Amino acid sequence: MILHRFANGDTIERTEKAVIARFAGERRVLSTAALGGGEREDLVAVFNHDCKENGRKDTPLRAPTYTGHLAVIARELGLDPARVCGLTTAASMCNLALWEETYKDVTVTAAVTAGVDENGGRVGDPASWHEPPGGTINILLFVSADLPAWTMARAIITATEAKTAALQELVVPSLYSSGLATGSGTDGIIVVCDRSSPRTFTFAGKHAKLGELIGRVVQQAVKEALYKETGLCPARQYDVFMRLSRFGVTRGAAIARGASAEGLEKLAREPKLVTCAALYAHLLDERSWGLLSDADVVTACRSLLRDAGMVAQYDDGSNRPLQDRLTEMFLTGLVSLLE
Numbered sequence: 001m002i003l004h005r006f007a008n009g010d011t012i013e014r015t016e017k018a019v020i021a022r023f024a025g026e027r028r029v030l031s032t033a034a035l036g037g038g039e040r041e042d043l044v045a046v047f048n049h050d051c052k053e054n055g056r057k058d059t060p061l062r063a064p065t066y067t068g069h070l071a072v073i074a075r076e077l078g079l080d081p082a083r084v085c086g087l088t089t090a091a092s093m094c095n096l097a098l099w100e101e102t103y104k105d106v107t108v109t110a111a112v113t114a115g116v117d118e119n120g121g122r123v124g125d126p127a128s129w130h131e132p133p134g135g136t137i138n139i140l141l142f143v144s145a146d147l148p149a150w151t152m153a154r155a156i157i158t159a160t161e162a163k164t165a166a167l168q169e170l171v172v173p174s175l176y177s178s179g180l181a182t183g184s185g186t187d188g189i190i191v192v193c194d195r196s197s198p199r200t201f202t203f204a205g206k207h208a209k210l211g212e213l214i215g216r217v218v219q220q221a222v223k224e225a226l227y228k229e230t231g232l233c234p235a236r237q238y239d240v241f242m243r244l245s246r247f248g249v250t251r252g253a254a255i256a257r258g259a260s261a262e263g264l265e266k267l268a269r270e271p272k273l274v275t276c277a278a279l280y281a282h283l284l285d286e287r288s289w290g291l292l293s294d295a296d297v298v299t300a301c302r303s304l305l306r307d308a309g310m311v312a313q314y315d316d317g318s319n320r321p322l323q324d325r326l327t328e329m330f331l332t333g334l335v336s337l338l339e
Contacts, residue, residue, distance in 0.1 A: 004098060004109070007144065008194050012098070012111055018077055019093050019111060020047045021140060021192065029085060030152040031190040035070035036085030039149050046190045047086040048113060048138050049073050050093050087188040089136040091115045097224035099217040105199050107144040108213040110159075112137065114225035116167065117232070120181035122174040136186040137163055137225075139218060143210070146200045147193040155191050155204040158211045162218035163187070170223065171237055171281075173246035178288070178323065180246075240268045240334070243277040247284055248327040249334075257331055263338040273334075276308040280330060284323060294322055301326055311336040 004012040009024030022045045029040045036043060049070075053059045061069040070088065071081035091113035100109040114137040141159055164182045172181040205211045226232040236242065241251055251264055267273055283300050286292040292300075298314060305312040310333030315325050 003096070004100075004111075006109070006142065007107070008196070010142070010192075012140075014093050014096065015077070016050075017093060018047050018049045018073075019096055019113070019140070020045055020077060020079070021111070021142070023192075026195040028147065028149070028152065028193050028195050029190060030149065030156065031085050031087075032188045033070070033085035033087055033190060034067045035074065035081060036083075039152070040085065041195065042083060043085060044083045045079055046084060046140060046192065047074070047077060047079065048093070048096075048111075048140060048190075049077075049086060049088045050091065051088040052090055052092075085190060087136075087138045087190065089113050089115070089138050089186075089188075090118075091136060091138070091225070091229050095225060095228035097221040097228060099221040099224070101213045101217050103209050103213055105145075106201065106210060106213070108210070108217050109142040110214075110217040110221040111140040111142075112218070112221035112225040113229070114138070114222055115229045116172055116181055116184050116226065117230045118175070119184040119186060120167070120172050120174055121176045121183065121185050122179035123182045125174055125176040125179070136184050136188065137222060138187065139163065139189045139221075141189065141191045141214065141218065143191070143193045143201075143214075144197060144199075145193060145210075146195050146197045147191075147204070148200075148202060151202050151204050152191045152193060155210075155214055156189055158204055158206065158214045159189060159191070159218045161206075162215040163222050165215075166219045166222040166226075170226070170232060170234070171243065171278075172232070178246045178248075178284070180285070238269060238274055240270075240273050240277040243274065243281050244327075244330065247281065247323065249277075249330050253331055254335055257335045259335045259338050264334075267334065267337060272308055276304050276310075277330075279304055280326075284326060287322075298322075298326070301329065305329065305333045308333075309337065310334060 002013045012021045031037045062072045063069045074081040097112045174181045283297050287297045302312040
């Protein structure tokens, strides 16, 4: 099924398990792909493949290496492994988001699949050698003009900033620390430009129109793809526990302190409490970034809880980490509303 036709004859098609962009002419490609990755000028197609098998995400490699595994996938898609590059993901291809914008003589298109509910992380989080591909943001970015290799590299920076901005605006939590996610542990990107175009651009940063277009289409496509794949959107994040779960404020923790599940559901989306939770989380973030002192944060957090009608019982004499004590104070205050 062809989803999109470009003015230069290229197409984007979708099968049950893959999205394939086929080229009608000479293209320059820069990618993070393990198969056909880096800078290439001899490719005829690029692809994004859903790696799930029978709904399972922890699927084994079908070759001794990941690159070999991708080559097997390419052949199954009817592609020559030597002339393509490809990415894999556990996201469904039916949830692809496609965004395009044009300014004068240049068009930028982003085709994105995304999921961060199982693999979202913040750069610098503690890592292990292997991360299961439970969530991945894969970006296929197409520019209708010719770009030098260094400009394509800059486009990757701009696209990555746009991806992270989308996650920040949705306050997506890292699953490996108390920070906000900046991506998943397995994200990938493929940038394609048209070598046959008479138009050449040499800058793709935020000061250039090209950079603006890249930023907008990637940011919107990432948000749409996350919503399609997992339901992640502002409405889902309008919840006390969504805002504070990365600090340990969870439904389970509140129930363990005597709260009823039914009572918590009534409180979770109370506007005053969601606002309090959002501000509380930001205070904890600012402390972790070294922008506010411990004393400043404790004072402000107490004030927030009191303003929301909660008990502000802070354990000042404990040797536990301050963040743990502030988490405990919020949980105690929340449970107090149900007593």
